[in-house]
Amino acid sequence: MSLYEKSIGVVGIPFDKGQPCKGVNLGPEVLRRAGAVKIIEQLGYDVKDYGDIRLEDIPNDTSAYGVKLPRTIGADMRRLSETVSQVVGNGAICLNLGGDHTLGIGSINGHLQVKPNAAVIWIDAHADLNPPLSSPSGNIHGMPLSFLVREVQNYMPKLPGFDWVKPRLAAQDIAFIGIRDVDKAEKMGIHQVVEGALNAVNPSFDIDALDSSICPSTGTPVSGGLTLREGMYIVEKIFRTGNLSVFDIAEVNPKLGTPEDVAITVNSAMSLIGAAFGKRTVDFIRDDYSIPKPN
Numbered sequence: 001m002s003l004y005e006k007s008i009g010v011v012g013i014p015f016d017k018g019q020p021c022k023g024v025n026l027g028p029e030v031l032r033r034a035g036a037v038k039i040i041e042q043l044g045y046d047v048k049d050y051g052d053i054r055l056e057d058i059p060n061d062t063s064a065y066g067v068k069l070p071r072t073i074g075a076d077m078r079r080l081s082e083t084v085s086q087v088v089g090n091g092a093i094c095l096n097l098g099g100d101h102t103l104g105i106g107s108i109n110g111h112l113q114v115k116p117n118a119a120v121i122w123i124d125a126h127a128d129l130n131p132p133l134s135s136p137s138g139n140i141h142g143m144p145l146s147f148l149v150r151e152v153q154n155y156m157p158k159l160p161g162f163d164w165v166k167p168r169l170a171a172q173d174i175a176f177i178g179i180r181d182v183d184k185a186e187k188m189g190i191h192q193v194v195e196g197a198l199n200a201v202n203p204s205f206d207i208d209a210l211d212s213s214i215c216p217s218t219g220t221p222v223s224g225g226l227t228l229r230e231g232m233y234i235v236e237k238i239f240r241t242g243n244l245s246v247f248d249i250a251e252v253n254p255k256l257g258t259p260e261d262v263a264i265t266v267n268s269a270m271s272l273i274g275a276a277f278g279k280r281t282v283d284f285i286r287d288d289y290s291i292p293k294p295n
């Protein structure tokens with residue numbers, strides 16, 4: 001079955017509690033307004049928009065192990081996990097519009113619950129693998145993978161609100177792309193990483209994997225990142241495996257920077273969403289540019 005015959009469930013996660021910058025909760029709204037749903041409908045998919053997940057506000061939610069609002073965040077991610085399980089369980093591809101990258105906890109847990117062999121491709125300037133006790137900031141958007149990766153569990157405290165998360169992901173089933181100061185993954189090259197993932201694939205794309213010049217409106221921009229072309233190439237390669245199962249786009253913050261910065265960042269995010277679902281913007285790569293010989 002062609003991927004285009006699949007249906008897509010769109011889920012908004014207006015979530016900002018994993019980091020200190022206000023405005024990232026507006027990510028789903030700004031991406032929808034820019035046409036995130038329309039762009040995939042125009043590709044011919046049957047799209048169902050599940051709306052935004054309902055977020056909790058648990059009173060007296062005191063910090064634990066340096067993590068702020070653990071019970072609230074745990075409840076929010078649990079709801080996202082259940083929604084992603086429902087979408088994938090119905091046979092659809094799930095498109096998650098964040099929100100800060102904490103959403104990886106709910107997205108990947110829910111995905112792996114239905115497809116235990118799914119591989120994760122973490123596309124990010126940061127590894128987001130800090131266990132709570134080794135995080136200097138206590139911002140949980142730098143920790144999502146620590147909840148999910150089996151090999152890290154000896155370092156994980158029992159955080160209130162997170163007893164439902166199961167570390168279902170083996171370290172060998174995750175690939176990192178775009179991380180600036182860990183160069184092993186970059187040395188692997190994107191070909192190998194993407195083609196190695198044979199089952200369901202879950203690209204979790206933090207917009208800050210891109211160079212800060214093309215995603216200025218994000219909480220922790222880093223220079224020296226992927227070009228837009230490289231970012232699109234990665235998600236196109238994943239699309240062409242035919243195994244795209246869940247796609248996360250995170251950390252677009254329309255409250256940061258000038259209106260032009262926001263427009264540049266949203267444009268980058270939209271380009272990635274389109275490419276991830278098969279919008280053929282790079283067909284020219286396969287065109288023959290050799291110069292015809294004169295007769």
Ligand SMILES: [Mn+2]
Pocket residue numbers: 101124125126128141206
């Ligand atoms: Mn991230």
